[in-house]
Amino acid sequence: MRPIDPRLVRRILIRANNWIGDVVMxxxxxxxxxxxxxxxxxxxxxxxxVLEALRGNPCYDDLIEYDDEGTHRxxxxxxxxxxxxxxxxxxxxxxxxxxxxxxxxxxxxxxxLRVGHATDRRTLLLTHALPLPPPGTHHVEIFxxxxxxxxCPIRDTVPGFHVDEAAREGAGALLASAGAAAHAPWxxxxxxxxxxxxxxxxxxxxxxxxxxxxxxxxxxLLGGPGDRATLERIAARVPADRCLLPSGTIxxxxxxxxxERCDLFVGNDSGPMHVAAALRVPTVALFGPxxxxxxxxxxxxxxxxxxSKRYPCSPCRQDFFRECPPSPAGKPxxxxxxxxxxxxxxxxxxxxxxxxLAR
Numbered sequence: 374m375r376p377i378d379p380r381l382v383r384r385i386l387i388r389a390n391n392w393i394g395d396v397v398m399x400x401x402x403x404x405x406x407x408x409x410x411x412x413x414x415x416x417x418x419x420x421x422x423v424l425e426a427l428r429g430n431p432c433y434d435d436l437i438e439y440d441d442e443g444t445h446r447x448x449x450x451x452x453x454x455x456x457x458x459x460x461x462x463x464x465x466x467x468x469x470x471x472x473x474x475x476x477x478x479x480x481x482x483x484x485x486l487r488v489g490h491a492t493d494r495r496t497l498l499l500t501h502a503l504p505l506p507p508p509g510t511h512h513v514e515i516f517x518x519x520x521x522x523x524x525c526p527i528r529d530t531v532p533g534f535h536v537d538e539a540a541r542e543g544a545g546a547l548l549a550s551a552g553a554a555a556h557a558p559w560x561x562x563x564x565x566x567x568x569x570x571x572x573x574x575x576x577x578x579x580x581x582x583x584x585x586x587x588x589x590x591x592x593x594l595l596g597g598p599g600d601r602a603t604l605e606r607i608a609a610r611v612p613a614d615r616c617l618l619p620s621g622t623i624x625x626x627x628x629x630x631x632x633e634r635c636d637l638f639v640g641n642d643s644g645p646m647h648v649a650a651a652l653r654v655p656t657v658a659l660f661g662p663x664x665x666x667x668x669x670x671x672x673x674x675x676x677x678x679x680x681s682k683r684y685p686c687s688p689c690r691q692d693f694f695r696e697c698p699p700s701p702a703g704k705p706x707x708x709x710x711x712x713x714x715x716x717x718x719x720x721x722x723x724x725x726x727x728x729x730l731a732r
Contacts, residue, residue, distance in 0.1 A: 376524025377465065377486060377501075379410045386437075386463040386484060388475040389419040389427065392567070393625060393644025394668065396426050397651050398512045399469045400532045402520040406467065407432040409525035416461065418478070425625045426648075430535040451478075458482035467523070468499075469516055488519060509666055531671060534651040540630035548634055551591070551617040558724055560590045561632055561649065563640035564607060565600040570693045570705055572641050573659050575603045579610030580713050581639065585720060586615040593617045593635065595628055595645065637724055639716065646670060650677065655723040657716060661708025664688040675726050678719035682707045 387403065389396055396419075407415060416435035417427055421443075424436055437458070439445055445454045451474075459482050466479035468489030476495035479487040489495070491502035503522055506515055517527055548559065562582055566572035582592050592611055594604045608618045623631070629648050632638060638649035638656045642663040650656045650670030658669060660681035667688070669679050681687075684707040686696040693705060700709040 382464045385415045386466040388468045394647040397647035399516045402516040405520040405525035429537045455481035532651040544630035558636040560637045561635040563595045563645045565596045566641040579607040582611045662689045
């Protein structure tokens with residue numbers, strides 16, 4: 374198939390993924406589309422909780438909320454959204470999300486060109502159905518494959534994350550209010566994960582935090598509304614004058630601004646892990662059931678430590694304990710066997726590499 378002529382495309386609809394980590398990983402492809410189709414107006418369709426990670430990014434012109442639990446709930450709500458999309462007269466839809474529903478929306482919207490991977494029995498709804506690359510291909514490369522098919526030159530394959538000045542000012546004020554010395558390194562700890570079996574033990578995060586605080590670091594504990602109890606358990610293990618636990622809910626934009634000010638991130642395979650790495654923050658990434666070959670952050674070795682036991686049944690795609698029993702603590706053994714000592718060693722190595730501890 375010939376690449377699509379950008380002169381024939383005036384309005385583009387991009388269906389973003391439903392996970393923050395995937396939204397970070399599509400950013401090189403979205404950036405390339407923005408550059409190649411410079412004359413087109415680009416709208417991104419995304420679930421409600423993803424919009425915060427996209428807001429303010431210069432790579433698009435419009436955001437369209439897909440509120441599948443409210444305005445767009447049920448068949449009538451989906452048709453209401455399809456009608457809204459049709460009114461915007463899109464020339465092309467680019468579907469990073471691989472679900473059948475994404476292709477259905479593009480078809481109902483009347484997009485003349487509908488580009489996506491041939492997955493989930495949706496090939497007939499696409500005008501350009503691309504085969505998935507071989508198993509084990511990194512997700513960033515999978516998404517860039519769509520941009521390459523469109524004829525986009527790929528100048529930069531490194532994911533990015535947009536942080537605005539208002540969020541930066543708020544993050545600076547929050548850290549200053551913690552009273553930490555200006556020279557102290559800040560370490561962000563995010564213990565959450567999409568599902569509990571993907572999350573390392575809170576007690577081990579707490580012990581890690583205690584050791585890093587003893588080495589001279591200040592900690593900022595980050596998480597969503599459901600992580601509050603876990604964060605408080607971690608905070609209880611760390612001296613109060615070395616630990617910042619923000620009150621209230623931290624949005625993904627605010628979290629990004631806080632991460633940008635940190636010298637190190639430690640967390641599970643999660644969206645914030647990708648946000649931290651995209652902001653060039655040295656990152657210790659803990660992988661249990663996931664596959665680092667496909668979803669680890671793309672960063673140089675001096676800014677990234679991936680800790681994974683690489684069990685032969687990984688990744689189990691969040692369908693836990695089919696091929697292996699849980700540990701006595703209820704975790705997959707591939708996560709259970711990650712020790713505090715090896716995470717501490719990786720964290721201190723990265724901190725020394727950035728000269729944060731030397732300061």
